[in-house]
Amino acid sequence: xxxxxxxxxxxxxxxxEIPGKLGxxxxxxxxxxxxxxxxxxxVGTNGQVRFVSMEELKxxxxxxxxxxxxxxRNTSYEIAENGGLAAWSGWxxxxxxxxxxxxxMSLGSGxxxxxxxxxxxxxxxxxxxxxxxxxxxxxxxFHDPFTDQDDFIGPEESMQIQCxxxxxxxxxxxxxxxxxxxxxxxxxxxxxxxxxxxxxxxEHKKHCDDLGYHQSLYGVIQGGRWEDLRRxxxxxxxxxxxxxxxxxxxxxxxxxxxxxxxxxxxxPKNKPRHLLGLSHPDDILIGTEMGADTFDCVAPxxxxxxxxxxxxxxxxxxxKFADSDELIDNTCDCPTCKAGWTRGQLRALYKSQxxxxxxxxxNLTSIHNLRFIIRLTEEAREAILNGNFEEYKKEFLxxxxxxxx
RNA sequence: GGGAGGGUAGCGAAGUGGCUAAACGCGGCUGACUGUAACUCAGUUCCUUAACGGUUCGGCAGUUCGAAUCUGCCCCCUCCCA
Numbered sequence: 118x119x120x121x122x123x124x125x126x127x128x129x130x131x132x133x134e135i136p137g138k139l140g141x142x143x144x145x146x147x148x149x150x151x152x153x154x155x156x157x158x159x160v161g162t163n164g165q166v167r168f169v170s171m172e173e174l175k176x177x178x179x180x181x182x183x184x185x186x187x188x189x190r191n192t193s194y195e196i197a198e199n200g201g202l203a204a205w206s207g208w209x210x211x212x213x214x215x216x217x218x219x220x221x222m223s224l225g226s227g228x229x230x231x232x233x234x235x236x237x238x239x240x241x242x243x244x245x246x247x248x249x250x251x252x253x254x255x256x257x258x259f260h261d262p263f264t265d266q267d268d269f270i271g272p273e274e275s276m277q278i279q280c281x282x283x284x285x286x287x288x289x290x291x292x293x294x295x296x297x298x299x300x301x302x303x304x305x306x307x308x309x310x311x312x313x314x315x316x317x318x319x320e321h322k323k324h325c326d327d328l329g330y331h332q333s334l335y336g337v338i339q340g341g342r343w344e345d346l347r348r349x350x351x352x353x354x355x356x357x358x359x360x361x362x363x364x365x366x367x368x369x370x371x372x373x374x375x376x377x378x379x380x381x382x383x384x385p386k387n388k389p390r391h392l393l394g395l396s397h398p399d400d401i402l403i404g405t406e407m408g409a410d411t412f413d414c415v416a417p418x419x420x421x422x423x424x425x426x427x428x429x430x431x432x433x434x435x436x437k438f439a440d441s442d443e444l445i446d447n448t449c450d451c452p453t454c455k456a457g458w459t460r461g462q463l464r465a466l467y468k469s470q471x472x473x474x475x476x477x478x479x480n481l482t483s484i485h486n487l488r489f490i491i492r493l494t495e496e497a498r499e500a501i502l503n504g505n506f507e508e509y510k511k512e513f514l515x516x517x518x519x520x521x522x
Numbered sequence: 523g524g525g526a527g528g529g530u531a532g533c534g535a536a537g538u539g540g541c542u543a544a545a546c547g548c549g550g551c552u553g554a555c556u557g558u559a560a561c562u563c564a565g566u567u568c569c570u571u572a573a574c575g576g577u578u579c580g581g582c583a584g585u586u587c588g589a590a591u592c593u594g595c596c597c598c599c600u601c602c603c604a
Contacts (some may be wrong), residue, residue, distance in 0.1 A: 160559055183557070219557045231558060231563090249559085261557045288557075337557090365557070394557035398576090416556045423555065423562065436551090474562055 119329065120202070121148035124177045127285065127333040127360050129389045129410075129464035135359065135506045139381045139408030141370060142501040145361075147211045147285035147391050148330040150180075151202045154410040155494045155501075157396060158183045158213055159487060162419070164196075164206040167418055168479040170205045177451050177488040178495065182208045183413040185257050186287075187217030187270065193281035201283030201328045213413070214285035216275045216317075218291035218337060218365070219394065220258050225250035226295045232394075233365055240297040252292060254309065256446065272316035280324035280332060286326075286391075288363050289317035291337035296367045303341040307350055318358055333360035335391060340382050342372055351383035360388040368395070379409030379473040396490055398427075398517050402510045405497050415491050421482035424467060427489040433515050435464050435482070454480040 123146040134141040144151040152158075154511075158181040159166050159174055166174060166182070171187040174182070184202060223232075226247055238272040245251070250259035256271020270278070272290040279287040291310045294303050314336050323361045325332045325515035336359040341345030356364060362384055364377060373395070381390060389410045392400070396414030404412060417427070424435045428446035438460035445454055445463070458481055466478035493513070514522035 136594095160558070167558080168561080176604095188558085213557095216555045217557095220559095223557095224559075228559085231554075293557075362571090363557075391557085394524085397558065400556075414556050415558045419555065419558070419560065419562085422560080423554080434553095472561080479561055510595075 122150050123148060123304045125330050127145060127331060129387065131387070133502050133504075135406060135501055136266045136504070137499040138406050138506075140406045140501065140506070141379060141408070141410070143389070143410060145211070145410070147287050147333070148486075149209070149211045152180045152211050152411065153498060154181045154309070154403045154499050155401070156411050157401070157487075157490050157494045158391075158411055158413040160184075160207070160413050160415050161206065162188050162318065162415075164189060164192075164202065164208075168184075168422070168476060168486075169418070171209070173452070173480075173484055174279060174487075177431040178483055178491050179487065180212075180491075181211040181213060181411070182206070183213045184282065184284065185215045185217065185219075186275055186282060187215070187220045188279045189214070189282050190217075190268075190270070190274075191264070191266075193202035193278050193521070195280045197283060197323065201234065201330070202405060203285075204284075211286075213286040213391070213411075214279045214282055214284040214288065215393070216279065216288040216290045216337070217257075217270050217286065218275075218293055219253065219289075220259070221250055221293055222293040222367075224248065224259050224262075225498070226259075226298065227367075232354045235445070240295060242295055242297045244354065247514075252306075252309075255314075256313075257288070273320045276317055277324060278321035280321065280446055282328055283296065283328040283330075283332060283400065283427060285332060286320065286361065287332055289314045289321075289334060289359070291339055291345075291365055293367065294339065294366055295339055297368070298341065300341070300343060303339075303343065303346060307339050307341075307346055310337070310376050311350060311353060313358075314354065314357060326352070335359055335361040335363045335389075337393070338384075341364050341366060341375060342369065344379050347376060348383050355383060355385050355436045359388070359482050361391065363391045363393050364404075365393045369400075373400060377404060377407035377409060384408075385411045398490070400512065401490065401493055402497060404507070405494075405501075409497040412494070413492075420482040421486040422479050426463075428480055429488050429516055431519065433460070435467050436463050445485055446489070449485065451485045453485045453488075459521035 125148050128146045131141045131143045143154045159179045161182045162185045196205040225248045228243040275290040290313045292306045294306050321334045336354045340350050391411045392404045392409035396412050425432050426445050441460040443460050466474045498505040
């Protein structure tokens with residue numbers, strides 16, 4: 118009989134707050150272990166982070182992994198038979214699954230688009246007849262481009278799938294609107310997401326202990342960029358039986374902090390909050406200051422694969438460093454930098470036509486970028502505990518974005 | 523010595539009289555990427571320009587209103603037979 122950590126319970130404790138702000142350092146206790154916050158959760162959509170092994174994830178001090186109920190829905194029975202996501206994937210630590218709500222947008226109004234942070238005016242929704250996902254009150258009908266399968270997920274299905282997958286933390290089923298959606302559409306979508314939240318809680322209750330350990334549920338706050346919507350939905354969700362909250366939406370960079378403040382001022386202080394899908398350094402620091410405890414994002418690994426590597430003094434494009442014998446970042450403690458890989462060597466792997474070289478490049482640089490972001494959260498936590506978060510944030514941003522902050 | 527096939531932009535390779543500054547691929551250069559339809563995508567790549575314009579398809583000379591495309595000669599490469 119497997120024994121689970123923390124008495125098989127989910128809880129959150131705040132260790133120290135940022136004076137005068139909404140942020141804090143804390144610990145999330147889950148049946149598969151603790152998460153010291155603020156923390157970055159690595160994205161392993163299908164149960165594995167692309168090009169990074171579980172051992173390598175541990176080696177960069179990753180604390181938790183996020184997977185996706187949508188992508189794993191067909192595998193969920195097999196996962197359940199193998200004891201849940203942590204056991205099945207080999208990650209063996211705290212996990213979170215997304216509800217599939219993101220795919221409502223990425224296969225629907227945002228199909229083929231970029232989830233932009235700073236180009237609101239250029240964003241146009243995909244024509245409804247070209248979308249692969251269609252929203253109605255019951256849930257979402259969609260066509261899976263990978264499996265060529267026509268399928269349906271509503272709040273009940275999402276909860277059933279997530280409870281079979283068995284992450285420690287689940288997300289209520291939500292609809293992510295795009296930057297192109299109007300206020301009127303956001304009112305409609307938000308009301309639907311709120312009804313879906315109630316249905317999610319009801320269904321989740323039925324299955325949340327099925328795998329022998331307790332699985333908790335976060336409600337996802339939407340409401341776009343409108344203060345009245347964000348505050349009203351946060352107030353409602355604060356009264357519901359959620360274990361924590363997801364902060365969702367497509368954000369404009371300059372308004373991220375303010376939107377998070379509206380939400381977190383209304384949400385209960387003693388429950389953890391997860392900022393969904395963001396992790397550029399400024400997003401992490403602003404998010405932490407404004408009350409987000411955990412983060413997840415595909416950017417560190419995707420940008421690494423696409424040639425953008427993080428350094429203390431801002432990102433570099435690896436393609437511009439032919440023959441360079443510099444390390445990616447000589448202040449970095451990641452396994453790639455400690456092993457002495459130079460920019461020139463990595464560029465050669467990046468440009469190579471050989472598949473094994475590209476894979477090695479993807480592996481080495483994903484590890485670097487993940488460690489960079491994870492270290493940022495570790496340092497932010499230390500700074501909160503030491504009472505100097507604001508100084509740390511200012512100094513970090515000045516180095517990383519010399520022309521912006 | 524005889525026979526055959528070729529020489530197109532940085533490279534490979536289409537094109538075989540006007541719609542061709544010349545498809546496409548690679549390489550090069552820019553730029554994007556945030557709950558992963560993403561080991562991806564979008565530009566750009568003869569010279570010059572804000573636009574215009576200029577010079578090209580081994581070389582030279584022709585035919586034609588018009589040639590990378592047709593003709594002649596020359597140069598070079600590959601293969602086969604002696």
